[in-house]
Amino acid sequence: MALKILYEDKDIVVVVKPRGVLSQSSSSFEEDMVSLLKKHLGRDGYIGVIHRLDKPVYGVMVYGKNKKATDILCSDLKKKNIGKIYEALVEGLPSEDTGRLTDFIKKENNNISRIADKNTKDAKEAILEYKVAETKHSESKDITRLRINLLTGRHYQIRLQCAAHGFPLFGDYKYNKRLAKEKSEYDKVLTLAAVELSFNHPKTGENMNFKIDADF
Template sequence: MRTKPFSVVYEDNHLLVVNKAAGILVQGDKTKDKTLTDYCKEYIAEKYNKPGAVFLHPVHRLDRPVSGLVVFARTSKGLERMMELFRKRDIHKVYWAVVKKRTPEEMGKLTHWLVKDEVKNVVSAHEKEVPGSQKAELNYKRLGKLNDHWLVEVRPISGRPHQIRVQLASMGCPIRGDLKYGFHKPNTDASINLHAFYLVFVHPIKKEKLYLRAALPEEPFWEQYLELEPVKAKDQHLDNTFSG
């Protein structure tokens, strides 16, 4: 049975935050496959018995093979203010990535200049600024090892396409299953082991701080890593500490 495309993590009049399954597109592309946006619009229309078009816009994207938190705006005011939060980097994002090779340091910061090939949909990382490049930064921490793989917590500072995937690969640590960036074999379900785990931000309308967590995919390989998560949902210091 196929995994359902999403589960709801947070919902109010202004926002819908869901946990996306790997393999689902956030927005349409040339494949014309049904998107997360389509699924979520159907959910809103059915739940609230809304006739006609539903206003629902993703505020950001996750790559198709990545799982985890995606924020949608349900109102134009919510959309405008959430996009401003992302633009100002007032959203704290935490990802978990599984890699085969041990990271060079337990904790570190990566800075690269990224160039995207739009035709091939692949990003290259450069140590120095090159024409057409965008600066990308992230912090990482190695959390532990299980079954010959390492779990790495990643906190992107910028939000560039494929950033985490290409930056970890540039360090010699491609994400498990990510053939595009150098992992040696695919995952059977075509996912990669990158999960958008936490989001922390101040609600753009209500002005209350939200600590949102997306459960790991219900899949044995992922679930074994839960023992490496000492931070509980009640940890109110998530925005300035690493798990572990």
């Protein structure tokens, strides 16, 4: 698989992760971004994982090419100094054109998460902001394109919160309950893409911003 590299220097590499590819190495024999990047750099190349995208999600990612750069960017991520903008195609229409969703999410052992009471053990606060970018009305359902500013990075957060608030993603076989009964032309892929990534360069401090178009 050919890598789509948006930027590369001695410290970082910014790439577009395709759908169906893992963000990092796993115990399976599936192709993953770390392995692909090591093929690009050479077997002994260093690739540091800073953030992740779910396997079916398409979008922009940054990896560190040395430990120092990776540590700085991981620290920036914890301090919420890395900006991540997503686009999603959802069914239904939020009650407001812009809004903030705040929930508590608990990760379960079966690779699924659920909305939980804030006092639930191990439940973590999940916050995102959204803006309606476009809406198409039809007799059967409204189709809405959202731009989402992800303020926390919880397990399956965008997919779970959108579904819980009444506008599930097309193609989301985990949280869109309609898919158990019927499928639409939009359900061929999960309609979620990380379209914008911004951060300060770990060495120079320069503000870096990368944008791509959603492929749905």
